[in-house]
Amino acid sequence: MSLRKNFSCVGIPCAVLASLLLFFVQAGAQTPAAKAAPGKLSAEQRTTRAFEAARANPLELRAFLISMPKGGDLHNHLAGAVYAESWIRAGAEDNLCVDLATLSFFKTQAMTRSIPPQPVCGEGKTPAAQAFQDQHLYDSLINSFSMRSFVPSPGVSAHDHFFDTFGKFRGTDKRHTGEWLDEVATRAARQNEQYLELMETPDFNHTAAIAKEIGWKEDLAGLRKELLERGLRDDVPIASKQIDQAEVVRNQRENCDKTGSHSCDVQIRFLYQVLRGYPKEQVFAQTVLGFEMASADPRFVGINFVMPEDGYISMTDHAAQMRMLDYLHGVYPKIHIALHAGELAPGLVPYEGLCCHIRLAVEQGHAERIGHGVDVMHESQAQELLAEMAKKHVMVEVNLTSNEVILGIRGKEHPFALYRKAGVPVALSTDDEGVSRIDITNEYVRAVESYGLSYADLKQMVRTSLEHSFLPGASLWREQDVFTRIDSPCSGGALGTEKPSDSCAKFLKSSEKAAQQWELERRLREFESKYQVHGKERANSTKAKIEK
Numbered sequence: 001m002s003l004r005k006n007f008s009c010v011g012i013p014c015a016v017l018a019s020l021l022l023f024f025v026q027a028g029a030q031t032p033a034a035k036a037a038p039g040k041l042s043a044e045q046r047t048t049r050a051f052e053a054a055r056a057n058p059l060e061l062r063a064f065l066i067s068m069p070k071g072g073d074l075h076n077h078l079a080g081a082v083y084a085e086s087w088i089r090a091g092a093e094d095n096l097c098v099d100l101a102t103l104s105f106f107k108t109q110a111m112t113r114s115i116p117p118q119p120v121c122g123e124g125k126t127p128a129a130q131a132f133q134d135q136h137l138y139d140s141l142i143n144s145f146s147m148r149s150f151v152p153s154p155g156v157s158a159h160d161h162f163f164d165t166f167g168k169f170r171g172t173d174k175r176h177t178g179e180w181l182d183e184v185a186t187r188a189a190r191q192n193e194q195y196l197e198l199m200e201t202p203d204f205n206h207t208a209a210i211a212k213e214i215g216w217k218e219d220l221a222g223l224r225k226e227l228l229e230r231g232l233r234d235d236v237p238i239a240s241k242q243i244d245q246a247e248v249v250r251n252q253r254e255n256c257d258k259t260g261s262h263s264c265d266v267q268i269r270f271l272y273q274v275l276r277g278y279p280k281e282q283v284f285a286q287t288v289l290g291f292e293m294a295s296a297d298p299r300f301v302g303i304n305f306v307m308p309e310d311g312y313i314s315m316t317d318h319a320a321q322m323r324m325l326d327y328l329h330g331v332y333p334k335i336h337i338a339l340h341a342g343e344l345a346p347g348l349v350p351y352e353g354l355c356c357h358i359r360l361a362v363e364q365g366h367a368e369r370i371g372h373g374v375d376v377m378h379e380s381q382a383q384e385l386l387a388e389m390a391k392k393h394v395m396v397e398v399n400l401t402s403n404e405v406i407l408g409i410r411g412k413e414h415p416f417a418l419y420r421k422a423g424v425p426v427a428l429s430t431d432d433e434g435v436s437r438i439d440i441t442n443e444y445v446r447a448v449e450s451y452g453l454s455y456a457d458l459k460q461m462v463r464t465s466l467e468h469s470f471l472p473g474a475s476l477w478r479e480q481d482v483f484t485r486i487d488s489p490c491s492g493g494a495l496g497t498e499k500p501s502d503s504c505a506k507f508l509k510s511s512e513k514a515a516q517q518w519e520l521e522r523r524l525r526e527f528e529s530k531y532q533v534h535g536k537e538r539a540n541s542t543k544a545k546i547e548k
Helices: 014-034 043-054 058-066 084-093 128-132 135-145 158-168 174-190 205-214 220-229 232-254 280-296 312-316 318-331 357-363 382-392 400-407 416-422 440-451 455-467 502-510 512-529 536-547
Strands: 071-077 097-099 104-106 125-127 193-200 267-275 300-306 336-341 369-372 395-398 426-428 477-479 482-486
Touching: 043 058, 043 455, 043 512, 058 440, 071 395, 071 426, 071 455, 084 128, 084 135, 084 174, 097 128, 104 158, 125 128, 128 135, 135 158, 158 400, 174 193, 174 232, 174 267, 193 300, 193 512, 205 220, 205 232, 205 280, 220 232, 220 280, 220 318, 232 280, 267 280, 280 300, 280 318, 312 318, 318 336, 318 357, 336 357, 357 369, 357 382, 382 416, 395 416, 400 440, 416 426, 416 440, 426 440, 426 455, 440 455, 455 482, 455 512, 502 512
Parallel strands: 071 193, 193 267, 267 300, 300 336, 336 369, 369 395, 395 426
Antiparallel strands: 097 104, 097 125, 477 482
């Protein structure tokens, strides 16, 4: 029936009147749901209401999100996750010196005969401990070791400053690794995270020396054989011992063997970092070591390639490095691979350099997860690549703050929304939270504000993070990335209960991944239960208590 036939349009254009009437009809159709008694809403619906109320203010939004369960952070460099203040403390404890011209640490070769001995640093340098007596030096070191207060200047971009920080705070003793594990786990626990995959590079000096002696050879099988014959595997127990020692320190600091803190509940696994900015023989040797490490020590659940992707060797040797992974994946088919790929933007490299890093990582590098993936729409046949990633369930580790700081990419310029539109699984991560001066909650706030995400969207990403973790065992979910039906052993009862059925408990015990996923569902139930009393119900409950 025409609106124009039933209503007069006196004083108002009919088209405008029709639009207004249509609006009120639609609004009226939604009224029953909007006015539904709060008692009839599910816990998830109540939580969604609370989330929608909080999104109007960034501070309220953060207060809501900080306690929301977040699953795992799958893209987190251990060294970059440590805050500058911790590096300064460690540098002072290790008697390091500071080069005042570059505001970077270095080890001195001389110590005074005083008690306690003090480092002899030389002219234009000073002991790191001096920072505790000199606020200006302390502030300058924090700014040098992080992105705090950074302002680009001629010849120094945010990209350059970001990557330079890692060389500036280098030099502290490996004994601090356990302290770093405690720091990142404690920060994660405060934000209701439960799982971390930390990228770490154990000492590999012996492997690097062997690689240098042998040199580069195109025969990868022969080169691997020679590396193993020269004792490459000798570095594996050394690395495992370093992790053993670090875990002991972490457990002691968190008192995990006794009462324990909440941070003890944060499970940590490692990805072996391969430094791709070095000559091919070293990259290949270290990659072999990474696969051997993950084969021997279950705490290392996979490997990853790191260092600036726009570097000369990273760009020049990318295809060759993907061929290395293609070969080694055939030798070690059970070892998981996540790769930094597409951490590039127009202008940083020639347009031709944006063509194919993600595609090669997926198709030749056998990457199950892509870190960053920012330049995907500049790749050749981008839509086909997105479809391929969606079909293969290749997850993208999205680092919003890092991408803006390093590449200047944010908002609609970032492909985050396009990945989601194409059905590519995505999850938020921090990259280097210490250098960026952020935490994982900051990334959730940014994502909500930038892309208008709903509470359901956030739950989808949280579940995706654990679905694509490299933990061993079957998934809790029947279909990958479809979080509506769980696997049959646990399908008989409520999801995430404290006491699952015997068959479900047996299944969860057999799978570390499923166990973490069940724990996430338990945390979601607990989180959403806080919103059981909402709005008028809360006021009425308070009133009743007062009257009583």
